[in-house]
Amino acid sequence: MNQLKEILEEVYVKERRNIFTFLTGAGVSADSGIPTYRGADGIWVKGTKYHKPEEFGTYRYFKDHQEEVWQYTLFRKKMIESVEPNESHIILYDLEKLLEERFHLITQNVDNLHRRAGNQNIYEIHGNYREVKCSGGCGEILPFPVDVKGKELTEEIEPEEIKHLKCPDCGSWLRPNILWFDEIYNERTHKIYSSLKVAKNSGVLFILGTSGATNLPIEIAKTTLKNGGYVVDANIEDNHFTTLLKGKKRVLTIREQSKDMLQSIKEVLEEVVNQDQ
Incomplete structure (x- = not known):
C-alpha cells in the first residue's frame, strides 16, 4: 500500500488536476444483494x-x-x-464528506444506492x-x-x-x-461531456467494481491518463481496463474487494487531511 499512499499524498497537495474520482460499476452493489451483469x-x-x-x-x-x-x-x-447501501457505499459517502468539492463519483449503476448512502456529487452515466x-x-x-x-x-x-x-x-x-445496448451516450441523460471533463481534471481515478465493457468508462480512464492523472484499477479480476492500462506509467493495479480497497483509501486520506490541518 506504500504506492497507494504516495499517490494519494501527491494528488492531495496539487493545486491543479487534483480531483479524486471514483468510477463504480455493478460490483460495488453486489454486497447489497444486487446481481452483477457480467460475472x-x-x-x-x-x-x-x-x-x-x-x-x-x-x-x-x-x-x-x-x-x-x-x-x-x-x-x-x-x-x-x-436492498440497502452496503459498506462500500457508506465509505464513498465518508470520502465525499472528507474531500468535499474535490470528490467526484462517476457511476454506471442505476440502482440509486449511492444517493441513498448520501453521496451528492454523482454522474450517473447509465441513467x-x-x-x-x-x-x-x-x-x-x-x-x-x-x-x-x-x-x-x-x-x-x-x-x-x-x-x-x-x-x-x-x-x-x-x-x-x-442506457440500453443500442443507444449512445449524451450529455442530458448520461453526462458524457461532464464526466470526461471530470476525468481530465482528476489527479487520480479509482476504478471499482466494473469490467469496462462499455466505451465511456474506457474513455474516462484514457482521458485521465492522457492528462497526467493516475489510474488505480481496483477490481477482483482482470478486465477490459487491464489491456488498456498494461505497460502504462501512472497506473496501479490492485486485486481486492471494493470495500477493502475503499477502507484503505479512507484511512490514508484521513491521515493526509489531518496532517494538512
Missing part, C-alpha cells in the same frame, strides 16, 4: 426468462414489446428497492431507476410514476398502471431512464 451469475450472462439482454435490453426490442420490457423493469425496481422518459418525440424526463410499483417477475401489470406508463403530454409509452 458468472450475472444478469447479462444468465439473461431473463425470455431473452439474452443484448436483445432484450435495447430500444429496438422495446418498440415492439413495451409491456414485456416493463415487466422486467418493475422486477428490477422491486429488487433494487428491497437511473428514479426517472422515466418519453419514448416518443417529446423526450420528456419525469419522476418514476408513484402509482406504478415494483413487481415479482410473475406479477402482471395492471391496466391502471399502464395508463401511468404513458407520456402525459403526447401519449407515447414511457420508458426507464437508462
